[in-house]
Amino acid sequence: MVDENYDVIIIGSGPGGSSTATLLQKRGVKCLLLEKNNKVGGKMASVDTNGYGYDLFPHGQVPMIGSAFEPIFEELGVRDEFVPALLPDDPRKVITLCYRRGDKKEYKKVVQTQAMADPQPFFDLWDLEEDEKAASVKIMTEMITMTDEQIHDYDEMTMQEWLAERDCPSALYNYMGFHANASLAEPIDLVAASEQILIMKHMMLQGGGGQYKGGFGTLSNVMCREFEKNGGTLIKNCKVDKINIVDGTVTGVDTPQGTFNAPVVVSSAGLQPTILKLCGKDHFDKKYVNYIRSLVPGWAFTSVTYFLSEPVMDTGMYVMYSDDSWLDTPRYESVKDGNIPDEVILFMVNHNFYDEDAAPGGQQVLVSGTVCSADPEAKEIEDLWKVMDKQMVDQFPEIMKVCERQEYMGPKDIANLTRDSVIKGHGGECVGLAQIVGQCGRHKPSSDAPINGLYIAGADAGSKGMGTHQSALSGTGVARMVQNYLRCRARIR
Ligand SMILES: Cc1cc2nc3c(=O)[nH]c(=O)nc-3n(C[C@H](O)[C@H](O)[C@H](O)COP(=O)(O)OP(=O)(O)OC[C@H]3O[C@@H](n4cnc5c(N)ncnc54)[C@H](O)[C@@H]3O)c2cc1C
Known part of the structure; x- marks a missing residue:
């Protein structure tokens, strides 16, 4: 050979x-x-x-059609x-959205059938006034009606700059900050508006959060x-x-x-x-x-996989964020400096929802993640795992009661699995x-x-x-x- x-x-x-x-x-x-x-x-x-079949890291397919x-x-x-183990018109409740407004103590939860297809669950989640709903719809409509050429007009502009030119309600701005982290592993103040708009367009028109059996x-x-x-x-x-x-x-x-x-x-x-x-x-x-x-390089995701003795979660995906938990560059730098936040964004996939064979004998496997630095030597990763676990205990106590074990992964594991770190601080990138x-x-x-x-x-x-x-x-x-x-x-x- x-x-x-x-x-x-x-x-x-x-x-x-x-x-x-x-x-x-x-x-x-x-x-x-x-x-x-x-x-x-x-x-x-x-x-x-x-008998298990699940992703090493939490994944969702965007776009689902095409x-x-x-x-x-x-x-x-x-x-x-x-x-695909989920179709964009699947009638089931697919996603649980958890959100805490900056001026509230508690997270609010809504479930929805399919990502972004209907804005109403978001409006319920965000407690929007009528004028804010109209402004949000206007911005979302602008995103999904742009042609590819029009989208490329925003290659040189960050998403933050793009939104600043529009009358953007703060709830939508915070969502876009979270979305930049969760879908692109980037901060809204650096991510190219063209790239984030394209992904939003894919999610809204072609479906987001697809998975595959196995x-x-x-x-x-x-x-x-x-x-x-x-x-x-x-x-x-x-x-x-x-x-x-x-x-x-x-x-x-x-x-x-x-x-x-x-x-x-x-x-x-x-x-x-x-x-x-x-x-x-x-x-x-x-x-x-x-x-x-x-x-x-892009940022990474740390992930925690929860192995449950019985199924307790019933939607396919769980996303959790607050006005304070998504990271822009200043917040990210602060975490890197060792200021571990009290709460983080979470994106979690329940594999059993998509595949009855994801775990043996009626058990359940959940793969959860939050955004972090791509540095394989990053010091803050273990602390972020602790915050993730605590947030799960607080928000989903039913999980932790039946959790038999957790597996923890971070940028070091991503780098070992995929690319060599040839420049200091690089290697654990989530996307690339x-x-x-x-x-x-x-x-x-x-x-x-x-x-x-x-x-x-x-x-x-x-x-x-x-x-x-x-x-x-x-x-x-x-x-x-x-x-x-x-x-x-x-x-x-
Ligand atoms: C935590 C996490 C969450 C993610 N979530 C999503 C998501 O929700 N949706 C989504 O679409 N994407 C998601 N991604 C991103 C997606 O997985 C990557 O963008 C994609 O897999 C990159 O593909 P690639 O082929 O460029 O590189 P990789 O997947 O990194 O593959 C590179 C391959 O090259 C091999 N290799 C490297 N060096 C050598 C060498 N010297 N010799 C031989 N082989 C070598 C590696 O072992 C690896 O198999 C996520 C990634 C992570 C880590």
């Missing part, structure tokens, strides 16, 4: 890498997919063990296996299974140490298992780790290296590079790296939207680019 030559080597089997690999292989391109872990899926990997995975499954001929990891499992079925070679537990480059052209990769050769390498190991570590900065001009170094002004839309890093035959797939390059969706879109785009490159190369030779 080591002596074999491939057309393309793909590094990493998260949504970016597995979508590129499986599409190329299906189209007759001979591929090798290398994954450093013993399981595929990257950040969207699911646990499938001892997700980037759908055409991939279609092309692979396994459309029937693309089975968890999101099922998607990578199917894409990798089809990859192998179509003749692709997948090697797990194989960490790429180096991308080999000769005279400005890719020749293959070095791994502990040997050297593999190919004229094309697609990396989903993260843009910064790929350029600065796997390739090495000496292959690029100084300006590009400085640009890569200057890119800002931050979706902030200067790094989105027209300014999104390109998937086509300035080395012949080197491409970047995944959340860091070439696409837009929410994490898994944009990663699969990026992978789809890279598959097309690679085919063009190989065709041109064949013509020249």
